[in-house]
Amino acid sequence: MKKPTRSIRVILADDHVLVRAGIRSLLEKMPEVEVLAEASDGREALELVLRHSPDVVLMDITMPRLNGLDAAARMTTEHPEVRVIILSMHSNEEYYWRALKSGAAGYLLKQAATAELGTALQAVARGEIYLSREISKRLVKQFFVKGIVGRKSPFEQLTGRQREVLQLIAEGQNTKSIADILKLSPKTVEYHRMKLMTGLNVHDITGLVRFALRMGLISQEG
Secondary structure, eight states, rough: OOOOOOOEEEEEEEEOHHHHHHHHHHHHOOOOOEEEEESHHHEEEEEEHHOOOOSSSESSSOOSSSOOOHHHHHHHHTTTTTTEEEEEEEHHHHHHHHOOOOOOOOEEEETTTTHHHHHHHHHTTTOOOOHHHHHHHHHHHHHHHHHGOOOOOOTSSSOHHHHHHHHHHHHTTTHHHHHHHHHHOOHHHHHHHHHHHHHTTTHHHHHHHHHHHHHSSSSSOO
């Protein structure tokens, strides 16, 4: 009898407990998959990657403290052997372009069929890129026809640290709290906030919150 191949070791990150439970239930029915741990935000996901060294991280975009796209960018830089699949409800092109530019190896819509989840995991574990079937043809066409990979949106022109500060401001954290979370001085946080407002042409905190909401860094849920 042929010896089974090594399991695909997975960390699951989503801030909704019921969503995580549903996805975990699907994963646990796949004999080739082993779920190592679960995270409720991007910072926790980074800590779990360091602790468990998974093969793949399945990660939502909109999560507190650190969103999935910025977490993916850090993971793929600090742990290039780890493959990230973004799980999202967003089929808008802005989101999957940002996901690919962040270094994610896959972008899977949450409404995708169960079979597609297994296919995506196997593909990225082999070193391939996987996109939900619903968006892959559209994405390829845009890549060649529009050439939008070379264009940077205002959000993409922000540094990783500026995006972290932006998300925490939008979540209602004050300067001292942000400084504590990011291990920066309050003066440095104020500097980043000033650069954010200048770069985005936004003049108050409310404007920053609206921008973060539009970019999917925070949820509209109360």
